[in-house]
Amino acid sequence: MDDKSRITPQFQDTPDEQSQEILSQLQNDGLNPDVFEQIKNDPLFQQLNNSLQGLPSTDQEIQKLNDEERLTFEMCIKKSIQNHKRVEEKQKFIFKKGFKFVEHRFYQNQMKTHKKMKQNQQQIDFYEIHFKELSLKMNKHLTYFIHPQKKMQIGKLNYQSGFKSFNQPYIRTLLKSKSFRQEIKDYILNHFIQEVQEEMGLKLQKFIKYCSRMYEEALREFYMYSAKNDDEEYFRNYIRLKMEQSIVKNSKCKIPWSFQEVIDAQKFALNLIEQEMDVENE
Incomplete structure (x- = not known):
């Protein structure tokens, strides 16, 4: 095995069937309201929610997250970059x-x-x-x-x-x-705004839960197939690439709309209504 292949493990772009099944289950399941109230105070939830609201996170806030949480935060940011919606x-x-x-x-x-x-x-x-x-x-x-x-x-x-x-x-x-x-x-x-904000928290928690399952799955696969490789950089790249495969490259894995996207949707909708009113008044 050459140095490049050791440090950068390769995966197929198509998400595996198990991650798709887990995602489907999470999308259909509800969350216990008590659990949801607890998770709102979780540091990862707060940072992801701030990100969706357009509020930047400080280095100190990110450092409070553990490895899994920081990786989930990274995946969410990457997902949001490619999440631009057409009008x-x-x-x-x-x-x-x-x-x-x-x-x-x-x-x-x-x-x-x-x-x-x-x-x-x-x-x-x-x-x-x-x-x-x-x-x-x-x-x-x-x-x-x-x-x-x-x-x-x-x-x-x-x-x-x-x-x-x-x-x-x-x-x-x-x-x-x-x-x-x-x-x-x-x-x-x-x-509209109130309804979407209420949904945002629930969808965000489902996303976090899905990411956690994918992180655990990546760990199991690593220890099953690559545990003998004790290179720490290889380990981190293995987990990161597996997470990217299941989350960033998975079109069925959704993150909530950002608050700015919600505001834009509202503006576009009101503008379309105004256009139809203008046509009617001509």
């Missing part, structure tokens, strides 16, 4: 959340006044109130406006959206409805 992604992010919020609030109000109303009738009412006038104006059936990931049942028939995905054309179509536009603007201005 379309930011708009999709906020409008999907907004659609869900507006729809849920409508159903809650319906339940207060019509407690025995069936779910499919609630759906029909939702689209009729917000999009019936627009459907007549555009000469489109009401089902054209259905959320692309949902179906609407009328009688015994199921109908799907006129759009293949929650994309830019679908968003712009939704915003042509004045009532829906007002509802989603209220969400963006008064609820």
Whole structure:
């Protein structure tokens, strides 16, 4: 073994199946609220959270972290550098959340006044109130406006959206409805930031938990296959590269959006709403 291969172990870029399974499990599992309250005071959580908020960490703060925590912090920074979102992604992010919020609030109000109303009738009412006038104006059936990931049942028939995905054309179509536009603007201005901040802590903890599992896995593999190599630099490179493979190069491993990305998404969404209002007023 030459010096270069000793110091820089090589791995395939494709994350292994076990890390993908662990990631999938963590994404589906919830966290005990008591555990979450404890972890918020953890130094690693605080530093990662500061990073997402755009606050720099001092050398003294980083030195308080152990080897695993410093490596997790490093992986998060690397992941965030390649985590830039296109404008379309930011708009999709906020409008999907907004659609869900507006729809849920409508159903809650319906339940207060019509407690025995069936779910499919609630759906029909939702689209009729917000999009019936627009459907007549555009000469489109009401089902054209259905959320692309949902179906609407009328009688015994199921109908799907006129759009293949929650994309830019679908968003712009939704915003042509004045009532829906007002509802989603209220969400963006008064609820969006708070909702995302609440989610951020939970997603960050899942990321930390996943990184810890990957660190333990890297250690087990090292001691299984390379324990006889007592070169400390080789050991550190082995663990770092394994972590990069499972985290940085793994497209399914996500970190929460930074606070700046959230603010940008809000600005882009409000700007798009203003554009549709200008078109309507022409």
